[in-house]
Amino acid sequence: MAAVVAASRKRPAPDDVACPPPAAAKKRARYQFSSIDDYEKLEVIGEGAYNVVFKARDRRTGEKVAVKCIHGGGPDRSAVFREAGCLAACRGHPSIVQIKDVAADEETGDLFIVMELAGSSFRDWLTRPFSEDRTREFMRQLLDAAKKLHSTRTLHRDIKPENVLLVPGGALKICDFGCATPMKPAGTPYPERRVGTMQYCSPEQLMGSRRYGPAVDMWALGCVMAELLTGQPLFEADTEEDVLQQVKDLRDELSAIGLHAFVSCRSCRRPGARSSPAF
Structure with a gap:
């Protein structure tokens, strides 16, 4: 089965979203998570260097879901908050995968983003x-x-x-x-x-x-x-410099095609046809 949710092949980019501060004594925790024990792991459907996506079943409802696991704390924890927040902001749109839950493993500290299982x-x-x-x-x-x-x-x-x-x-x-x-x-x-x-x-x-x-x-x-x-990628270079060169080459090619089409259009105009005013 093809990966339902593509697993990242790189660590999520750092951002200035701060990690939650440790809760002071006798204060309620700032973030509340579901337990990952609520989800039965079925099979891995995507895997990267820093996270894994697996298919799971919600034990409470029986629904099949996709679960993205981000290991550890620190910057990774902050990245989970950012990713989950961005998904939540787009909740309800039919062309954006829907977030369902954020869960935690109390023993390992791993966090999990639970999403719809889609395609x-x-x-x-x-x-x-x-x-x-x-x-x-x-x-x-x-x-x-x-x-x-x-x-x-x-x-x-x-x-x-x-x-x-x-x-x-x-x-x-x-x-x-x-x-x-x-x-x-x-x-x-x-x-x-x-x-x-x-x-x-x-x-x-x-x-x-x-x-x-x-x-x-x-x-x-x-x-x-x-x-x-x-049917093939627009740019297929291995370095930033080569991608930029391909962008420049494409720009020049499109400019040449546009000029050729403009000249051809003018030369093929019917005799006596009224020219459009120049602006």
């Missing part, structure tokens, strides 16, 4: 180009999801086919919010220079800027759209 990785289906009509249908869903994300002032920062689920019936859901973060005010730098997957990162991130916004998600969606239409 398989979209990457597994990108073995050929899709038609323009099908691409439009998919992109409408993804763009609507991005609209919801950004309306809640959330950046995903790692949109790619591996982080999209295809559910029965053809619906798409954006998943894996391990790199997501609350949006900062315009001009405010993020702590990290670049997060996410290099081939889907925007040029400003690749050039080292830490000041960016929703455009980074829109760039990634553009890369996904190109992949839907061609």
Whole structure:
């Protein structure tokens, strides 16, 4: 079975979301979690260097769910709060995977994000180009999801086919919010220079800027759209410098195509046709 929720292959990016302070004596804990014992582990469906995603059954309801385990405390604990918060902010949108619970293992200190079990990785289906009509249908869903994300002032920062689920019936859901973060005010730098997957990162991130916004998600969606239409990644380089060079080459190629089309259009105009006014 294909991975239902793509497991991160890297540690979630650090952010300035502070870890909860130790509770003072006789004070109620700031965060309350369910117990991971409420969930029966069934099988691993995704695995990375720092976390595991497994299929589980809610012992209370019998519902099948996807559970992402983040080991240990410290920065990882803070990352769980950030990821869960970003998912919760987008709760209810049909094109974003839904968070159901946050659970803890009292013995190990591990935290778990419990999500709906939905479909398989979209990457597994990108073995050929899709038609323009099908691409439009998919992109409408993804763009609507991005609209919801950004309306809640959330950046995903790692949109790619591996982080999209295809559910029965053809619906798409954006998943894996391990790199997501609350949006900062315009001009405010993020702590990290670049997060996410290099081939889907925007040029400003690749050039080292830490000041960016929703455009980074829109760039990634553009890369996904190109992949839907061609059946292969838009950029396939191994270094940031090479990806930037491919971006420049593509820009030059598109400019040349546009100029050629413009010249051809003018030369093929019917004799006597009225020219449009220049603006």
